[in-house]
Structures are given as C-alpha cells and as structure tokens.
Amino acid sequence: MPRYSLVxxxxxxxxxxxxxxxxxxxxxxxxxxxxxxxGCGIGVCGACTVREGATTLRSCQLTIGExxxxxxxxxxxxxxxxxxxIQRAWxxxxxxxxxxxxxxxxxxxxxxxxxxxxxxDAAIEQALDAHLCRCGSYPRIRLALKRxxxxxxxxxx
Amino acid sequence: MTTTRRAFLRAGSALVAGLVLELxxxxxxxxxxxxxxxxxxxxxxxxxFAVLAIEPGGRTRITVGRVEMGxxxxxxxxxxxxxxxxxxxxxxxxxxxxxxxxFPRMTTSGSWSVGGSFEPLRRMGARARAMLIAxxxxxxxxxASTCRTESGRVIHSPSKREWKYGDLxxxxxxxxxxxxxxxxxxxxxxxxxxxxxxFDGRAIVTGAARYxxxxxxxxxxxxxxxxxxxAGARLKSLDDQAARRVPGVRGVVRVSNGVAVVADHTxxxxxxxxxxxxxxxxxxxxxxDSAEYQARLIEASNGRGSVGRDVGNVETALASATxxxxxxxxYPFFVHAPLEPMNTVAHVHDRRCELWASTxxxxxxxxxxxxxxxxxxxxxEVHVPLLGGGFGRRLGVDYAxxxxxxxxxxxxxxxxxxxxxDDTRHGFFxxxxxxxxxxxxxxxxxxxxxxHREASSAQNYRGKMDPANPDLAAIHMWGGVDNPxxxxxxxxxxxxxxxxxxxxxxxxxxxxSNVMARECFVDEIAAATKQDxxxxxxxxxxxxxxxxxxxxxxxxxxxxxxxxAEKSGWGGALPPGRGRxxxxxxxxxxxxxxxxxxxxxxxxxVRVHRFVCAIDCGPVVNPLGLxxxxxxxxxxxxxxxxxxRITFKDGRxxxxxxxxxxxxxxxxxxxxxxxFIEGAKQPLGAGEQxxxxxxxxxxxxxxxxxxxxxxxxxxxxxx
Numbered sequence: 001m002p003r004y005s006l007v008x009x010x011x012x013x014x015x016x017x018x019x020x021x022x023x024x025x026x027x028x029x030x031x032x033x034x035x036x037x038x039g040c041g042i043g044v045c046g047a048c049t050v051r052e053g054a055t056t057l058r059s060c061q062l063t064i065g066e067x068x069x070x071x072x073x074x075x076x077x078x079x080x081x082x083x084x085x086i087q088r089a090w091x092x093x094x095x096x097x098x099x100x101x102x103x104x105x106x107x108x109x110x111x112x113x114x115x116x117x118x119x120x121d122a123a124i125e126q127a128l129d130a131h132l133c134r135c136g137s138y139p140r141i142r143l144a145l146k147r148x149x150x151x152x153x154x155x156x157x
Numbered sequence: 158m159t160t161t162r163r164a165f166l167r168a169g170s171a172l173v174a175g176l177v178l179e180l181x182x183x184x185x186x187x188x189x190x191x192x193x194x195x196x197x198x199x200x201x202x203x204x205x206f207a208v209l210a211i212e213p214g215g216r217t218r219i220t221v222g223r224v225e226m227g228x229x230x231x232x233x234x235x236x237x238x239x240x241x242x243x244x245x246x247x248x249x250x251x252x253x254x255x256x257x258x259x260f261p262r263m264t265t266s267g268s269w270s271v272g273g274s275f276e277p278l279r280r281m282g283a284r285a286r287a288m289l290i291a292x293x294x295x296x297x298x299x300x301a302s303t304c305r306t307e308s309g310r311v312i313h314s315p316s317k318r319e320w321k322y323g324d325l326x327x328x329x330x331x332x333x334x335x336x337x338x339x340x341x342x343x344x345x346x347x348x349x350x351x352x353x354x355x356f357d358g359r360a361i362v363t364g365a366a367r368y369x370x371x372x373x374x375x376x377x378x379x380x381x382x383x384x385x386x387x388a389g390a391r392l393k394s395l396d397d398q399a400a401r402r403v404p405g406v407r408g409v410v411r412v413s414n415g416v417a418v419v420a421d422h423t424x425x426x427x428x429x430x431x432x433x434x435x436x437x438x439x440x441x442x443x444x445x446d447s448a449e450y451q452a453r454l455i456e457a458s459n460g461r462g463s464v465g466r467d468v469g470n471v472e473t474a475l476a477s478a479t480x481x482x483x484x485x486x487x488y489p490f491f492v493h494a495p496l497e498p499m500n501t502v503a504h505v506h507d508r509r510c511e512l513w514a515s516t517x518x519x520x521x522x523x524x525x526x527x528x529x530x531x532x533x534x535x536x537x538e539v540h541v542p543l544l545g546g547g548f549g550r551r552l553g554v555d556y557a558x559x560x561x562x563x564x565x566x567x568x569x570x571x572x573x574x575x576x577x578x579d580d581t582r583h584g585f586f587x588x589x590x591x592x593x594x595x596x597x598x599x600x601x602x603x604x605x606x607x608x609h610r611e612a613s614s615a616q617n618y619r620g621k622m623d624p625a626n627p628d629l630a631a632i633h634m635w636g637g638v639d640n641p642x643x644x645x646x647x648x649x650x651x652x653x654x655x656x657x658x659x660x661x662x663x664x665x666x667x668x669x670s671n672v673m674a675r676e677c678f679v680d681e682i683a684a685a686t687k688q689d690x691x692x693x694x695x696x697x698x699x700x701x702x703x704x705x706x707x708x709x710x711x712x713x714x715x716x717x718x719x720x721x722a723e724k725s726g727w728g729g730a731l732p733p734g735r736g737r738x739x740x741x742x743x744x745x746x747x748x749x750x751x752x753x754x755x756x757x758x759x760x761x762x763v764r765v766h767r768f769v770c771a772i773d774c775g776p777v778v779n780p781l782g783l784x785x786x787x788x789x790x791x792x793x794x795x796x797x798x799x800x801x802r803i804t805f806k807d808g809r810x811x812x813x814x815x816x817x818x819x820x821x822x823x824x825x826x827x828x829x830x831x832x833f834i835e836g837a838k839q840p841l842g843a844g845e846q847x848x849x850x851x852x853x854x855x856x857x858x859x860x861x862x863x864x865x866x867x868x869x870x871x872x873x874x875x876x
Contacts, residue, residue, distance in 0.1 A: 001404055017424075018404055018405075018424070018425075018428075021424045022424065025422055025423050025424040028371075028423065029379065029421075029422035029423050029424070030422060032373065033364075034364075034367070034370070034371035034373070035364025037368075037370065037496070037497070037545070038370060038423075038498070038574070039496045039497070039498075039577065039815075040577040040814050040815055040816075041576060041577060042577070042814060042816060044814060044815045044816050045496065045577075045815055047496055074364065075362075075363065075364030076363070076364040076365075078362075078363070078364070079363060087362040087363070090358075090362045091354060091358045091359065091362060092354075094352075094354040094355055094358065094781050094785065096227075096355060096357070096358060096361040096362070097227035097228075097229075097785060097789055098225075098226055098227030098495075098496070098497075098543065098544060098545050098546045098547075099227070099357065099360075099361035099366050099543065099545075100368055100495075100496045100497045100543075100545030100546060101496045101545075102361050102362065103364055106362060125823055125824045126824075128823045129822050129823050129824045131823070132496065132815055132820055132822065133496070133792075134494060134495050134496050134546050134548070134793075134796075134820060135227045135546060135789050135792075136788050136789040136790075136791065136792025136793060136821070136826070137788075137789075138788075138792060138821075138822075138823040138826040139788050139826060139828070139829050140785070140788070141823065142823070
C-alpha cells in the first residue's frame with residue numbers, strides 16, 4: 001500500500017492508504033481526527049470541510065493521492081491557525097445546536113473572514129449556503145459572522 | 158454496567174466523592190451511599206433521573222438522565238439544579254447517564270425534559286444547598302438561619318466567614334437529606350431566565366465534541382451493510398470475492414437484514430460493500446408505490462373512520478348550512494435526515510455487550526439488545542455520546558441491533574455506519590396523509606359545522622398500531638382531535654390506510670400534518686366570509702363553551718395570536734407581491750404558539766422573508782435556548798414546506814441524499830423572531846412545538862400574496 005505524507009494542523013503525518021481513499025477517512029480513521037464529519041459523502045452537505053490556506057474544500061471529495069504533500073487545517077487545529085476570533089463569535093452567539101455540522105461551518109466562516117475585503121451579506125450567504133444544518137443554526141450563523149466581521153473591522157482579533 | 162461494577166462505582170462515589178445525591182423520577186432524593194445499601198438489599202423501587210455530585214475539590218457534576226441532541230438538555234436541566242443550589246455555573250460539569258436500573262427511563266422525546274422535571278430538579282438543588290448550609294453552620298457552631306449562599310459558597314454574614322461548597326462536601330454528605338427546602342422566588346433567580354450559552358459550545362467549536370460516529374475503542378472494526386432493498390425480499394446469491402480483495406477488508410458476514418463488510422477503516426468497508434455482487438429474490442407484493450397510495454388516501458378520506466371527537470351532530474349541521482366549504486389537503490412522506498447518519502459501535506464478548514449509540518431511547522436499546530442476545534439487560538451497557546440530531550428517528554433501535562449482530566459475528570468491537578443513502582432509504586418515514594375538510598356556514602357567515610377527516614397510516618417506532626384500538630384517532634390526529642376552536646358541531650375522524658413501510662413520528666409528532674390542514678382551512682373560511690384571519694381565530698376562541706381548562710387554554714392561545722399579530726405588524730402595509738399568513742396551535746394541551754410568515758412569490762418562486770413566533774411555554778429556563786429551539790422548529794417546518802419529500806416506486810424510496818431530498822439552506826432562511834409570554838404556571842415543552850404551525854403560516858401567506866390557495870406540502874412548483 002502506498003505511503004503518503006501530508007501536513008495536518010501544522011504537523012507532518014505519514015499514512016499508508018489506497019490512493020483513492022478520501023481525505024475525510026484518512027483524517028477520521030487513520031489519523032484519529034474525528035472533527036471532520038461525514039454527512040453525505042458526495043460533497044453536498046459540507047460537514048467534512050477542511051481548510052487549505054485561505055480556501056476550503058470538501059475532504060470527502062479529495063483523495064489521499066491528491067492530498068499528498070499538501071497542508072490542511074481541521075477543526076481541531078482551527079484555534080492554533082488563527083481561528084479563535086471566529087470561535088469566540090460562535091460561542092457568543094451560541095450558534096451550535098447539536099453541533100454536528102458546525103466544524104464545516106466554522107472552517108468555511110474562518111476562511112471567509114480571511115478574505116481581503118470584508119464579506120457582505122451576499123458573500124456570507126454564498127459561502128455558507130453550501131453547508132447544511134438540519135437543526136437550523138442559520139440565523140445564529142449570520143449573527144456570529146457579522147459580529148466577527150465587525151470586530152475585525154474595528155481591528156480587534 | 159454490571160451490578161458489581163455499578164456497586165463499586167457507587168461505593169467509590171459515596172466514600173470519596175463528597176456529597177452525592179440521586180434524584181428519583183418520583184421526586185425522592187437520597188444519598189449515593191443509601192442507594193448502594195438499597196441496591197445490595199434489593200430493589201426499593203427508586204428510579205433515578207439525575208445525580209448531583211459535589212466533590213471535595215469543588216468539582217460539581219450533574220448527571221442527567223436525558224440525551225442531548227441539540228435541544229439543550231445538557232444545559233437547561235443542570236441550570237435548574239444549579240439555580241437552587243446557588244452553584245457557580247462556571248464550575249459545573251455535565252454528564253449524560255447510561256441506562257439501566259440507575260436510569261430506568263432516559264427516553265428523550267415528546268418535549269417533556271424540562272417541563273417534566275422542573276420542580277424535582279429545583280427541589281434537588283434546594284435540598285443539597287440546605288445540607289451544605291447545615292454542614293457549614295455545624296462547623297461554625299451557628300444557626301443555619303444566619304447563613305446564606307452565593308455562587309458556590311456558604312457565607313456566615315455576621316462574622317463574614319465563608320466556606321466553598323467543595324470544602325463542605327464531605328461534611329454535607331453526612332447531613333440528613335431534608336424532606337424539603339425552601340425554593341427561590343422568581344425574583345431571586347440568577348440563572349433561570351438568564352441567557353446561558355450551550356454547555357457543550359466550547360467542545361463543539363474546537364472539534365472535541367464526540368458523537369456516535371466519533372466513538373473509537375481499542376481493536377474496533379468498521380462495517381458497512383448492504384441491506385435488503387425491498388420489504389420481504391431474500392438474498393438469493395452472494396459473491397463476495399471482489400469485496401474480500403479490497404485492501405483493509407477483514408470479513409464479509411451475512412446478517413438478518415443483509416450483508417456486512419467488516420474492515421479496518423470506513424473507506425475499506427464502503428469499497429468492499431460496493432464490490433459485493435448480490436442477487437435478491439421475492440419481496441412483498443404489490444411493491445409499494447406512494448403515488449398510488451396517496452391517491453388511495455384521498456379516496457379513503459371519503460369513508461368512515463375512528464371518531465376521535467364528536468360535538469353536536471355534524472352531519473345535520475352541514476346539511477342544514479346555508480353554505481358549505483370543502484377542501485382536501487395533502488401531506489407526503491418525509492424522512493428525518495439528521496446530519497449524523499445512524500450508527501452504533503457494539504462489542505459483544507463474554508456473554509455481555511457494550512454499546513455506544515447515539516440514541517434517544519437508551520433503555521429501549523438496552524432491552525432490545527438484551528432480548529436479541531438472550532442476555533439480561535444488566536450485562537448490556539449502553540453509553541450515549543452526543544447525538545448529531547435526533548428528531549424522533551433515533552427512537553428506533555434498528556441500527557443498534559444491526560451493529561450487535563455484526564459484532565457478534567466477527568467477535569470484535571464494530572462500528573456499523575449508515576451512509577447518507579442508507580439513512581434516506583431506510584428511515585422511519587413521517588406518514589403521508591390526506592385531510593378532507595368540510596365546514597358549514599350559516600346565512601350570517603358563522604361556522605356551524607366543522608368536519609376534519611384524516612386518512613393516514615398508524616405506526617410508531619415500536620410497531621404497527623392495532624386498527625381496532627378505539628383511541629386510534631386520539632393517538633394519531635394530533636391537532637385534529639384537540640382542535641382548540643369552538644364549533645357547535647364538529648367531528649375529527651381518522652381513517653386507517655396501512656402503508657407497508659416503516660413509519661414513525663418526527664419532530665412535532667403527528668401534529669404538522671393535521672395543523673397544516675386545520676389552520677389553512679380556518680384561513681379558507683376567513684377568505685370565504687371576508688373576515689380577517691386573526692379576528693376570525695380570536696372569535697372562534699372567544700366561545701364560552703368548554704370547561705375551565707379549555708377556557709384557560711383558549712385564552713393562552715388568543716394571547717399568543719395577538720402577540721404574533723402585533724409584533725408582525727399584522728394588517729400593516731407590505732410591498733406589492735408580499736403577504737402575511739398566520740397559523741396557531743395548542744400543542745398537546747400545553748404550549749400555545751402563533752406564527753406569522755411574511756412571504757413573496759415571484760415567477761412561482763416562494764420566498765419567506767420574515768417569521769414571527771409567539772410562544773407561551775410557561776416560565777423560561779433559558780431564553781437563549783428557547784430562541785434556539787424556536788428557530789430550529791421554524792427551519793424544520795420550512796424544510797417541510799419548501800424542501801423535498803420522499804416518494805416510493807417499486808417498493809423503494811426514490812430519493813437518496815440531500816441532493817434529491819433538499820433541506821432548507823441559509824439563503825432560504827428568513828429573519829426569525831421569538832416572543833414569549835410566561836402565561837402557563839409551569840415550564841412546558843418547546844423543542845417540537847414550533848414546527849406544527851409553520852406550513853400553514855406559509856401557505857396562508859402565499860394566499861395573501863397571490864390569492865392562490867396551495868393545499869399541500871412541499872409546495873414544489875405548486876405556488
């Protein structure tokens with residue numbers, strides 16, 4: 001079985017896996033990082049979202065063969081990767097209900113916050129619209145993101 | 158947990174852990190040490206619901222006998238105890254119990270958690286506080302009445318001395334448990350009524366929260382199961398050569414419901430499953446077809462059924478009415494589709510079984526697994542991680558039993574994970590229904606007759622209901638039988654038309670279907686008689702008929718209708734193409750709620766812009782939590798109104814994932830406002846309730862915006 005190297009949450013990792021194994025299962029079952037969630041396996045729900053730099057991707061849609069040599073941030077590493085402001089905003093707005101979809105939401109939101117121009121309502125909707133939440137945390141996601149954007153504009157971390 | 162182990166832990170907590178109190182479902186409170194003695198002596202009928210443990214180091218742990226699925230019980234229930242305990246909330250830790258003799262009734266459904274336990278939990282906190290005060294007073298040699306408490310400390314005001322609860326825990330454990338202790342007045346509350354964020358918030362935003370899917374135990378395997386595709390079919394042949402060659406696959410086992418591929422990790426299990434070559438034969442005939450079934454429901458709604466409510470003579474009243482209105486409303490099949498698909502880790506070994514299951518019914522899982530394995534429930538240990546959504550689906554025990562079977566076959570701990578497709582196709586579907594509505598009006602436009610006949614099927618998670626059950630209508634026609642409006646003649650009737658697929662209640666149980674038909678039909682009467690829908694509802698609630706309880710219920714319903722109307726600007730101007738719709742409901746005779754939707758329709762596309770909810774569920778423990786469940790219920794109801802439905806063809810569900818069974822998205826979510834009245838004396842449920850009026854509020858708003866009456870959900874292209 002081929003061996004691949006990748007960086008997850010700033011830590012180099014080596015895994016032995018079939019080339020077509022999605023990153024989601026590499027994270028969850030081989031590396032013990034269960035923060036990325038399985039929700040649909042076809043890239044529709046967004047629960048498995050991880051970050052690569054300032055962009056996000058669906059870890060269920062990226063094979064380990066494609067992911068090799070690259071560097072990712074999962075929910076477990078979000079705080080160390082500069083995500084504490086969005087996490088704070090999430091807690092202040094009490095966004096989560098059951099919480100299962102929230103890792104994907106948070107990684108998407110954190111990437112949005114890092115975009116060069118502060119996102120407006122339309123940009124928020126566009127980015128988060130491809131993330132599903134069955135509990136209905138959407139109104140609070142809007143609140144939390146707006147608050148985080150305001151804080152950032154005001155120069156607070 | 159085995160009796161021995163449980164007794165050991167109990168002995169440990171009784172001797173070492175300080176003040177440990179167990180609260181019974183009946184309100185009895187006792188020390189863990191007494192519990193241990195009682196258990197050794199044999200059962201004394203004590204049925205715990207919650208445990209409070211204050212350790213000498215100050216750690217205060219509250220164990221709740223309800224499961225957390227996003228509705229907030231791991232926050233709201235401990236808050237109630239902490240309030241009367243006068244605890245420091247930041248020091249509180251929360252555990253979820255495991256079922257068994259310790260926790261005999263953990264089933265979490267029906268929105269009963271807060272309402273059913275408010276008083277006992279308060280009294281638990283108050284009595285523990287009294288024991289801490291007594292311990293401090295004894296140490297100081299002062300009267301207990303000269304001591305007070307604040308944020309986890311007992312303070313002797315005259316001498317300005319104080320002890321932290323942790324420092325008193327061992328002494329307090331030796332104090333007698335008082336029969337009662339004074340409760341705070343509402344004005345003295347520091348936690349109840351305050352906006353407290355979710356207890357698990359930090360764990361969720363850091364990825365530390367563990368759901369059933371995230372359970373990992375040493376040596377565990379991962380399994381995917383190819384299930385029988387249609388009811389009654391049998392496996393004719395199995396070729397697993399290719400599946401066994403998939404790297405990481407450790408075995409292929411036949412189980413009662415299909416074929417499981419067991420592997421070192423999930424991906425190998427899924428790949429192995431894909432490589433199976435299976436042939437099925439037989440299957441129940443005729444194969445279920447939902448289009449045909451729904452036509453049958455409409456037809457059946459003409460026939461006689463089980464009468465759940467009969468006032469006056471509805472037939473005579475209709476026959477003599479000046480004018481008659483008739484409508485049929487249609488409700489489809491839905492599937493719960495929680496984000497976390499069904500899954501369980503099971504480990505059968507040495508004539509015992511350990512399970513980790515995201516379940517709403519831990520005791521049912523325990524009982525069913527014990528029965529399946531021929532073991533005593535005592536040796537079936539069920540751990541309940543967080544649930545990635547429940548909504549009723551996790552009252553089923555099917556997915557736990559599968560995991561047990563696979564674990565037994567391979568003699569290892571195994572996680573059976575359902576894919577999204579499995580979850581969508583093998584649900585316990587919300588039953589489809591047809592509602593035949595008839596109203597008689599007199600010359601003055603007064604409603605003289607109301608006849609609501611629902612045709613649907615009747616089953617829940619524990620099986621089909623007896624068609625001869627005289628209470629069939631009462632059990633099934635939530636929102637029809639308990640119609641809050643007063644009519645001189647009315648009938649609510651349920652016609653049973655069985656469907657050969659697994660069915661079960663979902664959020665708001667069976668109310669959404671009936672309330673949609675009822676609240677839309679009230680709107681139709683308003684339109685036909687040129688009355689304002691709010692005023693008509695208030696007039697129908699103003700009747701002096703009914704006993705005191707009915708009158709009180711109607712008053713509480715009228716109050717939330719007025720509040721929702723006021724806050725939504727009911728009657729005020731709107732931009733062209735927009736309309737407002739109202740719907741209201743008394744849920745299960747308790748919580749009252751009214752909702753106003755503001756909707757626009759452009760080129761057939763319905764958009765909900767604003768949603769105003771007024772609710773009376775009594776004293777609110779946590780307003781932030783209440784707003785969350787109201788928003789959640791509205792989003793659920795909007796998914797049901799604007800999203801997908803499940804259809805069956807040739808015995809199978811035609812949909813398979815969120816791609817063809819859409820649920821509401823952020824861009825479709827309106828601004829949602831929650832307003833509450835604390836009219837009821839005791840806290841009542843709020844987790845499911847907000848779902849029931851949503852569809853009708855939207856459909857009524859569509860009518861207000863367009864003049865077009867839509868009589869089904871989801872509306873699809875019907876607007």
